[in-house]
Amino acid sequence: MNFDLDKDNSLIDISVLPNDIFTPRYSNGLSYLIKLLQQKLKEELALKENNEIQHKYISNEFIDKHPSFKSLIKWYQQNDSDDNNKSNRFLTMFIDNLVFNLAPSSNHYRYSESIKKFAICVYVLGGKQRYEFVRLNMSGSIPVLPTVLDLINKSDMTLTEAEFRFNSLQQFQSGFGFCSEGTTGVIPKVEYDSSTNSFIGFTTPTIDGISLMKHYDADTFDDFKTIYNTNETAPLLNIHMFQSISTEDDPTNFPKPILLSAYGVDNKFTALDILRLWIYFFERCLDKDVRIIGFSTGADNKYVSAMHLANPVHIVTKWRNRLLSPTTDLYIGNVKISMPHIEQLINNNSYTKLDHGLKKSDINPKDRQNYNSCIKLISDGVINLLNDKNDLSFPIHHKRKHESSLPSSHQLDDIDTLDIQKLISNAYDQALRLVKHSKILDKLNEHKINCLNDLKNNTSEEFGLDEENDDNDVAVNYAPNQLIDEIPFDPQNDGVSGDDGKKFNGGEEYRILPFINNIDRIGKMIDANDNILYCMCMEKLDGEAKQRFTTSDSSSKTFERLKERKQKPDETVTSYYDAIIKLFYKYDASMSQRMIISWLENGIKNSLKIQIKRQMKSLSESARTTQTFFKIAKDEQKLQDENVPELQATAPYVPYFANAISTTTYASSTLRTPIYINVQVNNKQHQAIVDTGSAVTIINQQFSKKDLSHGLRLQEEITQIS
Incomplete structure (x- = not known):
């Protein structure tokens, strides 16, 4: 209570009797009351001053009573440094906002902009139930749900189904980024979107891979019923994200990813739809001055097929x-x-x-x-x-990591009788699977070695094994007289079941001759031909040996094709040249130019061979290249393809070959042409060309189509005979 002595003394003036007689008893009591009030006022002022001093300085007893407050003070002291202040900026604002809202009532709670953004993130990521759980248990930490919804509606974060938010890309200054696409399963649910006046939750239709926005709009209930009955709800949600690439080295200032679009799908789109959508993304992003440098997707086969754009x-x-x-x-x-x-x-x-x-x-x-x-x-x-x-x-691929940890099967000192029996049993099982679908089964039945005991006896006789030795017995689960064709086929174990130790990989512990001998012995037992033996050898090859054989076999096949490759009568020089060059690069890319030219000259048509060889020999060694050969061959081919008057036949002409039995005709025209004759050598009729020595060949087009495969070679032979 506050008292004013001047005003209090006026009470004495008022408190008098009507006859202006103030009794001494009232006067003494009132004076005593005033003294008490003045004393009480002094005590309250002193107490208030002490409380203010206590608020300025926290006592040790108070800190000991609240240990969490002590830890909070230490954390604030450590947070005063610049490094910690940057990393704990949001945490500091969150604690300050929470403490400020503890004293006032809930109607006077206030939140900073950072806390509002944090509340939106909690609602978007956690949903309504989780958000309310956090808000009710941490009073004053985040705003109520209507406030968050109002913030979302006022911001530019509202997303419409199947809408591509390319305008959001303008906030990135780097100009480069990655696009990612993923699909996840959702609970099928149809909802009404009041902002677009349409229904969402159905499978979004697409045109050239691009989804359509606001497709399911209905004005009446009948329209909605028709849409619901004719369209299926989307079991999957497809989303597109964009991640900008930062041009700064600061890892804390990395740009955040944004959601470009989201819509429901049914996984019936094709790889071509994905490719068209990516092209659409790329072009639209270029319009916003953003360059997409890659797409990231899941392992779905449609996405993988869309990525196979290059050979x-x-x-x-x-x-x-x-x-x-x-x-x-x-x-x-x-x-x-x-x-x-x-x-x-x-x-x-x-x-x-x-x-x-x-x-x-x-x-x-x-x-x-x-x-x-x-x-x-x-x-x-x-x-x-x-x-x-x-x-x-x-x-190392994860499927091959266990191979290095497996014990070696070639350590013979550690192999006992049971291991040998197991190897023989596995070999027998594998042999059954191999002959199940071949004609070898008939041979086995014919020689009466179609059960395990007969096969064991036959093998013992073939290799001279001691039948009385118990170590030769093989413990298997088949009946003694069970036929091979009666044994059930196991499709799950049809492949080679971990029997890599029996394969030939070309290591130092292997020898080629024993490997071939073993294959040959097995072939003799089953009366196998060379094709079957070849297949058996290929089946047993593994590792480096298989790689070498495959490479050598491929080179051999290429060389055989190279030997058989000749220019066809109606084939152009360009086609023949390209075919020979490709075969040489496939066989040996380091082959010399001289060897390639020699091969080209031998395989080209006889009508061009002499002229090309003559011109190639007139060049220097350094000028003889495959390109030069190609140019000369094309020029000669062009000369032959020109329209030259046909050669007219004339009277028979007696040849100058004395010892050769022949019927010779001489053809002449106004043009200078080579002489061709029909010659019989070794009881065979051939055509030969007599070289006129001309540097330019003039051959009729009809004559160039004839088969002159033996003429060039026979010229020297006829000369020797004569």
């Missing part, structure tokens, strides 16, 4: 060219891929081409389309040699 051969050659480029580097993660170790492997005299199969042309970056060199660089022989070096590392 796999070209993709591998691009990797190889990047690897061999002197100006660019190829990385996998942070690990750099380089080529010096390959060059050292080729230049190392300790290894030969049989060990790694490489040559210097395989790492020649000028040869851009040498796909065979890519296969050689990743062959098992190269990788096995490089694995011995400690400074190199190779990624």
Whole structure:
């Protein structure tokens, strides 16, 4: 209570009797009351002053009573530094906002802009139930739900189904980014969108892969009923995200991804639809001055098919060219891929081409389309040699990681009787699966070795094994007299079940001659022909041996095709030249120009062969290239294709070959032409051309189509006979 003494003294003047007689008793009591009030006022002022002092200084007892307050003070002291202040900026604002809202009532809660954005994120990511759970248990931390919904409606974050928000890309200044696309399963549900006056939740229709917005709008209930009965609800939700690439080195200032679009799908779209949609994204982003440098998707086969835009051969050659480029580097993660170790492997005299199969042309970056060199660089022989070096590392596929941990099956000291029996049993099972679908089964039944016991006895007699030795017995679960064709076929175990130890991989512990002898013995037992033996050898080849055989076999087939390749009568020079060059690059890309030219000359048509050889011999050694051959051959072909008057036959002409029995005709015209004759040699009729020595060949077009395959060779033979 506050008292004013001047006003209090006026009470004495008022408190008098009507006759202006103030009794002493009232006067003493009132004076005593005033003194008490004045004393009480002094005590309250002193107490108030003490409380203010206590508010300014927190006592140790108070801090000990509230240990969490003590920790909070220490955290604020540590947060005063610049580094911690940046990292804990939001946490500081969250605690300040929460503490400020503890004292006032709930009607006077206030929130900063950062807390409002945080509340929107909690609602979007967690949903309505989780948001309310956090708000009720942390009073004053986040605003009520109507406030959050109002903030969302007022912001530019409202997303309409199947709407592509390309205008949001303008906030990024870098101009580069990645697009990602993913599909997730959702609970099918149809809802009404009041903002667009349409229904959402149905499968969104697409045109050329682009989804249509506001497609399911209905003005009446009958319209909605028709839409609901004729369209299925979407079981999947497809979303498109965009991630901008930062041009700054600050990792804390990384741009956030944005949601471009979301709509319901039914997984009936095709790879072509995906490709068209990506092209649409790329073009629209370019309109906003944003360059998409890649798309990221899941492992769905439709997305993978859409990514196969380039030939796999070209993709591998691009990797190889990047690897061999002197100006660019190829990385996998942070690990750099380089080529010096390959060059050292080729230049190392300790290894030969049989060990790694490489040559210097395989790492020649000028040869851009040498796909065979890519296969050689990743062959098992190269990788096995490089694995011995400690400074190199190779990624191992997860399906092959267990192979290195398996014990070696070639350690004979650790093999006991049970292991041998198991190997024989597995071999027998595999043999059954091999002969189940072949004609070998008839041979086995014919020789009465169609059950295991008979097969064992036959094998013992063939190889001279001791039948009385118990170690030769094989414990299997088949009946003694059970026929092979009566044994059930197991489709799950139809392949080679982990029997890699019996295969020939060309290692040091293997020898070629015993391997061939074993195959030959088995072939004799079953009376197999060469084709079956070849298939058996191919089945047993593995690893480096199989790689070498495949490479050698492919080269042999290419060489055979090269020997048989001749220019056809109606084939152009360009087609023949391209075919020979491609075969040479496939067989050996390092083949010399001289060898290729010799092969081209031998295979070209006889009507062009002499003239081309004559012109090629007149050139210097350095000028004799495949390009020069191609130019000369085209010129000669062009001369032959010109319209030349046909040759007219004349009277018979007696040849000058004395010892040759022949019927000769001489054809002449106004033009100077070669002389051709019909000659019988070794009881066979042939055509021969007598060289006139002319530098320019003039041959009738009809005459050039005749078969002159033996004429050039017979000229020398006839001369010798004469």
